[in-house]
Amino acid sequence: MNLLNHTLKYLAFALFGILSVWAVIFYINMLDEVYDSLDDGLDNYKMLIIEKAHADRSTLHKTEFAEGNYEIREISRESAKNMKDIHKDTLMYMPFEEDMEPVRLLTTAFKLDKKYYELKVISSMVEEDDLIEDLFFALIWLYIALLASILLVNNFLLKKVWKPFYKLVDQLKNFRLGKHQTFNAEDTNVKEFKVLNETVTSLVLHALETYNSQKQFIENASHELQTPIAISINRLELLAEKNELTEANLETIGQVIQTLERLTRLNRSLLLLSKIENGQFSDTETVSVNAVVSQLKEEFADFAEYKGVVISMEEKSGLNVVMQKDLAMMLISNLMKNAIVHNHTNGALDVEIGEDYFKISNSGAAAPLDPAKIFRRFHKESGDKNNTGLGLAIVKAIVDLYGFRIRYDFDGKHSMEVFVKNPE
Template sequence: MKLLNYTTAYFAGILLLVILVWAGLFYINMLDEIYDSMDDGLGNQKMLVMQKAARDSSVFERRNFEDGYYRLKEISFAQARNRNDVYQDTLMYVLNEQDYEPFRMLTTVFRHQDRFYELRVITSMVEEDDLIEDLFYALFWLYLGLIASILVLNNFLLKRIWRPFYKLLQRLQNFRLEDSSQFIPVPTTISEFQLLNNTVEKLLQKNISTYNSQKNFIENAAHELQTPLAISLNKLELLAESENLKDEQLTQIGAVIQNLERLTRLNKSLLLLSKIENKQFGPEAEVNLNELIGKIVADFSDQVTFRDLTVRVAEKEICWQKLNPDLAEILFINLVKNAIVHNKPEGFIEIIIQKDSVIIQNSGKPVPLDQDKLFTRFHKGSDAPGSTGLGLAIAKAIADLYQFRLTYEYPQMHQLTVKFK
């Protein structure tokens, strides 16, 4: 949910709660005012009736409400004693409505010529059901109007105010460490956004500096290691060609050469892995994976023949993917090599190429591998002497770089699947 919609939802909920509470308080206060106003009117009518009764004796003949707003009834002194004015709600039948309607009634007692009379005065009052209904519709339309106003405010005024923030987010999304020139601070006059701009710029500059330092260190370290390793290997090979060496010495020199060669491969693999993770490879292009995998299988034909393996490539569809050609080759070299190295004699490899995936299946030990460790660095699924434990880690890094899904399954055989977007 976007920030503006999120705040709108909160405003709508809070506003609904406020209106409900306000409506309840308003209804109670409004009823109180209505009752006060009607009671004052009834009190005034009582005084008018009493004054009229003092002048006109025909008033005492009013025994019911059919033709007026009051009625009189003579009572005894005992009934009149200690009587106070009583205001109450009542229902009376109204001819034009053909129904009982609510009325407010005042019951009081007064004395006239040593005789006591009970006076009842009525006035029509608002029906509470109608009042609640009218109040509900009034508040409902008020609420809709306020929500519409908030939406208009968010989409015109607040969106314009927050525009620098969204521009900053867009530039951060497009920012790449390997291309630091892309980030440009967003001009704004709002203090908080200026502070955010400055903070983000300082943070990115620090990350760029750290990235460049790490990049230079890796390149320099890899370069500096390659030279002494190559020199050591050359000297050991020359030493091994000497005629005065014993068999035991030749064996030891061979072991050292193997370790140095493994260290050379390890150095190259770590450098490659670092470059992949730091996105230091060149432009992308459309790569025909059918042709690429066919070439890789042909290149590994000697190893396949030596291990007496059967390789089958099932090209069900033509698969084109956009990525760096060198990384595409490294990805599938590692996957095919993994299927060869971790196979059994007279085993098989099957590669299934579809439009949106490549599946590599191979025989091997009849037990599933540990999926949690399979793609981690230096994890070895077998005791292959030349393995660095980085092949599948490099393949996973390339897949993650292009948002491909590299997964392992063991339905009846070992299966690695590269699922494209």
């Protein structure tokens, strides 16, 4: 739900409450005005009837409401003294409606020729149930009309006001670090949007500056580290080729070379991991997972044979993904290599490819791994010194980069299942 319609939702509830309260107040005030008007009319009519009775004594014989709207009957002096003008609602049978209808009744007393009379005057009034029904439907239509008007204003007028905001959101949505993009916020006279544009532009420029500095540092640091490490390894190898060293010295040199080679692998892995997380692999293409697995199966054949591991591949469907091809190779290669390294002799490595997933399962330790730790950097389940502990961390970084999902399961075999987004 967009911002305008989200605002409309709360406005609709507010309008409903306001109109409901207004309807009750309007109904009470309207009834009060109706009663005041009716009572004033009855009082005026009372005076006319009394004047008529003074002028025409036959008026005193009108003892029923049959053909008029008043009746007169004689009462005692005591009753007349205790009687005050009373206005009240009552029901009276109406022949035309053939039903009991509400009327307003005035009861009063007057004196004529030393006799006392009770006068009742009626006036037809609006039916409250009909009034409530008419008011209810009027409010419903008013409510609908107001909502429709606000919706039209939102979508045709306010949308223009919010145009700079939506343009800014679109630019942020499509903005990617590592791509040569310009970020230009739209000019606006609205103070809040102007401040937002300036703040976001400043933040983006700062992020670009930081990103470029970090990228340059990583590339420089990697290059500067690789060179002295390579030189050190070459010098140690030359030293080991001389016959002047003892067996113990040669063994020590071998250990140092092994450590330096591990440092080289670690440096390369950290550089790759940093590039992935910084989104520096921006080029994408459609990659066949089936073809990549088949190629890696052949490449790992000798390594698997040495470890006594049998690799099998089950293709339930062809699976294509849109991503950088080298990262696709790295993703599947790390998973397959990890499955071979942590396997046991005469073990198995099974690759299953489905419509929107691929799963790599392997035999190995009888206990499950900790899913909360296996993707952490430098986490190792084994004591292998040649293992950098970054293989699965790189896998997780690639998966996150492309919005895939990876899941670890253990059912006697260790399984890594990657769910991908198929290209449209």
